[in-house]
Amino acid sequence: MMRGAxxxxxxxxxxxxxxxxxxxxxxxxxxxxxxxxxxEPGLRRVATDASIDGKAKAELLRSVLADKVxxxxxxxxxxxxxxxxxxxxxxxxxxxxxxxxxxxxxxxSEAGRLEDELFAVGQLVQANPDLRDALSDPARSREDKAALxxxxxxxKVLPATVTLVQQSLSGSHRTVTVALAAYQKIxxxxxxxxxxxxxxxxxxxxADRQRLAGALERSYGHQVHLxxxxxxxxxxxxxxxxxxxxxxGTVSSRLDEAARRLAG
Numbered sequence: 001m002m003r004g005a006x007x008x009x010x011x012x013x014x015x016x017x018x019x020x021x022x023x024x025x026x027x028x029x030x031x032x033x034x035x036x037x038x039x040e041p042g043l044r045r046v047a048t049d050a051s052i053d054g055k056a057k058a059e060l061l062r063s064v065l066a067d068k069v070x071x072x073x074x075x076x077x078x079x080x081x082x083x084x085x086x087x088x089x090x091x092x093x094x095x096x097x098x099x100x101x102x103x104x105x106x107x108x109s110e111a112g113r114l115e116d117e118l119f120a121v122g123q124l125v126q127a128n129p130d131l132r133d134a135l136s137d138p139a140r141s142r143e144d145k146a147a148l149x150x151x152x153x154x155x156k157v158l159p160a161t162v163t164l165v166q167q168s169l170s171g172s173h174r175t176v177t178v179a180l181a182a183y184q185k186i187x188x189x190x191x192x193x194x195x196x197x198x199x200x201x202x203x204x205x206x207a208d209r210q211r212l213a214g215a216l217e218r219s220y221g222h223q224v225h226l227x228x229x230x231x232x233x234x235x236x237x238x239x240x241x242x243x244x245x246x247x248x249g250t251v252s253s254r255l256d257e258a259a260r261r262l263a264g
Contacts, residue, residue: 006090009083010097016079017098018072024106024160029073030099031167033065037092038172047081048091054082096172100186103160110158112225115187115195117161119227121153122180135169135176145169184227193223196242199250201234216242 002010018026037044043064047057058078065074076098085091107114125132131152135145146166153162168179188195196216198204204212209226216224224242231239237250 002086002090002094004086005084006086006094009080009085009090010094012083013076013080013094013098014101016075017102019105021072022070022106023102024163025070026073026076027099027102027106027160027163029069030076030095030102031163031170033069033073033077034092034095034099034172035170037095038089038170044088044091048085048088050084054084058082093172096167096170097186099167100164100183101190103163104187104190107158107160111187111191114158114160114164115184115191115225117157118164118180118184118187121157121161121165122177122184123229125177125180132176142169188225191223191225193225194220194242195227196224196240197227197229199229199231199234199239199241201230201232201236203230204228212238212240216240 001007037047046052047061049057058081061077061081062074065077069077077095080091080094104111104114125135134140134148137145146169149165149169150162153165164183165176165180168176168183170179173179173182185195194216198212209228213224213226216226220242234250238247239250240247
């Protein structure tokens, strides 16, 4: 989460991020600039140096990126670098986050599907040690990992999903799964929703999903996107994790509580 001057800078850059048009291209351009800023310490220092006039920094980036990115992405970048930043790394993080927002906007009415696909890919990576190791292997190039992702996902998912999974390989987050979870949260924020992880012993029926989503919406005052995880350790009942809150109504938790009371 951005703080202080960086939060204001993020807000200023977000104001010029397009809501329509080729936002998928804008997303890829912003990811590319974020990678460039992270990989070039000299450029990062100049772009975030508060002693340099904001207009001068904007012109520098405009000259560096001319004809390399879309005009819409360039407007976002030059607006961002003309601001003050609390920390040097916040500029690249902001460009990446705004790239995610642009990718979400590119899906239009299918943003909910994007959230589901990001969650599903994250679960797939977690459940497959070989895949997880391949994506985290420092000896493999990012291009090689991207090719692996393309072969795995192909045309089975939205183009925005492929774009975001490939961006998760950038190393800006601790792991690919952490990155995908962060991207899904941004997607939910774009849609004005929260995200809840629901752990159950067996898949939820559609009617049960709707009832649970409705109950959480009434409790939290906004819509909630459900990530449903079938977990055999649950035994029965349901466990809901939303933000820092945990609602545990599982059989296993009640058995554990009963055992503690007997032991006490």
